[in-house]
Amino acid sequence: MESQSVGNSELRSSRLVYGCMRIVGDYSAEARQKGKQALRTALEAGFTHFDHADIYGDGKCEELFGEVLQENPGLRQKILITSKCGIRRKGQPNPEDPARYDFSEGHILQSVAGSLKRLKTDYLDILLLHRPDYLFSAEEVAGAFEKLKNSGKVRHFGVSNFRPSQVNLLQKYCPIPIITNQVEINIHNISSLLDGTLDQCQELNISPQAWCPLGGVVYPAWGNTFTEETEIRIKREFDLQAEKYNTANWIIMLAWLLKHPARIFPIIGTTTPARITAALQALTIKYSREDWYRLLEARNGYPVP
Numbered sequence: 192m193e194s195q196s197v198g199n200s201e202l203r204s205s206r207l208v209y210g211c212m213r214i215v216g217d218y219s220a221e222a223r224q225k226g227k228q229a230l231r232t233a234l235e236a237g238f239t240h241f242d243h244a245d246i247y248g249d250g251k252c253e254e255l256f257g258e259v260l261q262e263n264p265g266l267r268q269k270i271l272i273t274s275k276c277g278i279r280r281k282g283q284p285n286p287e288d289p290a291r292y293d294f295s296e297g298h299i300l301q302s303v304a305g306s307l308k309r310l311k312t313d314y315l316d317i318l319l320l321h322r323p324d325y326l327f328s329a330e331e332v333a334g335a336f337e338k339l340k341n342s343g344k345v346r347h348f349g350v351s352n353f354r355p356s357q358v359n360l361l362q363k364y365c366p367i368p369i370i371t372n373q374v375e376i377n378i379h380n381i382s383s384l385l386d387g388t389l390d391q392c393q394e395l396n397i398s399p400q401a402w403c404p405l406g407g408v409v410y411p412a413w414g415n416t417f418t419e420e421t422e423i424r425i426k427r428e429f430d431l432q433a434e435k436y437n438t439a440n441w442i443i444m445l446a447w448l449l450k451h452p453a454r455i456f457p458i459i460g461t462t463t464p465a466r467i468t469a470a471l472q473a474l475t476i477k478y479s480r481e482d483w484y485r486l487l488e489a490r491n492g493y494p495v496p
């Protein structure tokens with residue numbers, strides 16, 4: 192699979208990133224086997240970048256990935272591993288604790304230590320702050336990043352679900368460059384096109400990554416606001432384009448993301464081997480500007496002014 196740089200770093204990532212949020216399914220032995228098969232398929236298909244978070248499957252996703260690393264000596268050096276920190280679940284560590292965000296130095300360092308242990312690796316290629324902590328001190332985060340970089344535990348840093356103002360705030364106090372911003376981008380959620388996120392990514396050489404890229408195509412997106420009429424209109428356009436490019440609707444969605452000049456990395460979350468392999472079709476499509484706007488128009492229900 193083709194690769195591209197992540198931000199202005201030396202890291203090169205496969206153009207499609209494999210998302211590990213679903214690899215333990217319902218935690219059953221059967222689901223774990225399916226997850227391992229998905230990882231093997233992704234590796235064979237040329238994915239070299241795997242996305243995790245300390246909270247995925249309550250740590251079980253990282254643990255499963257750690258098993259795959261142990262079973263495949265030499266694999267670690269050939270791939271990039273991203274993980275995330277900063278979300279704390281209700282009841283952790285004390286039963287009365289609320290769900291919250293936590294970018295305190297203590298929590299960031301503790302979270303990374305947990306991820307490394309579960310993943311059975313000495314370092315993360317990229318650490319992301321998962322969702323903006325309303326109470327974050329940019330200086331404190333900068334201090335935590337410096338410690339992690341100096342100790343060799345994390346090579347590079349990024350953010351997730353950050354607005355441009357929050358990236359600016361962090362970078363004002365943090366000399367280490369943010370190399371990626373992982374945000375939701377799909378046919379339902381196009382906020383990053385409108386709120387300056389993708390502009391800032393291009394301006395500062397930050398690589399955007401798209402999570403839940405297929406929301407609104409193969410399953411209802413988070414907080415779905417589409418009416419039935421809108422869904423029918425969008426599907427009609429997807430169907431037309433899928434026929435034209437001789438592919439499936441969801442592949443068209445990936446091509447739509449790949450067309451953007453900010454060089455978005457879509458994160459592929461399916462655990463079905465045939466779909467993991469099929470996702471690569473999106474890289475071969477010569478997707479036109481006209482079709483990109485046709486899909487936008489179908490989504491919006493009106494042409495651009």
Ligand SMILES: NC(=O)c1ccc[n+]([C@@H]2O[C@H](COP(=O)([O-])OP(=O)(O)OC[C@H]3O[C@@H](n4cnc5c(N)ncnc54)[C@H](OP(=O)(O)O)[C@@H]3O)[C@@H](O)[C@H]2O)c1
Pocket residue numbers: 209210211212213242243321351352373374401402403404405406409410441458459460461462463466
């Ligand atoms: N930073 C954040 O806040 C954040 C939030 C959410 C996710 N993420 C990351 O983004 C990654 C991708 O998110 P995602 O898993 O939601 O991605 P996705 O690729 O949009 O969705 C994957 C889901 O869609 C289903 N699916 C895929 N193709 C399908 C098709 N053709 N027909 C029917 N169902 C289909 C999959 O089912 P099967 O598995 O059965 O194929 C799976 O349940 C995650 O793994 C995680 O790493 C980050």
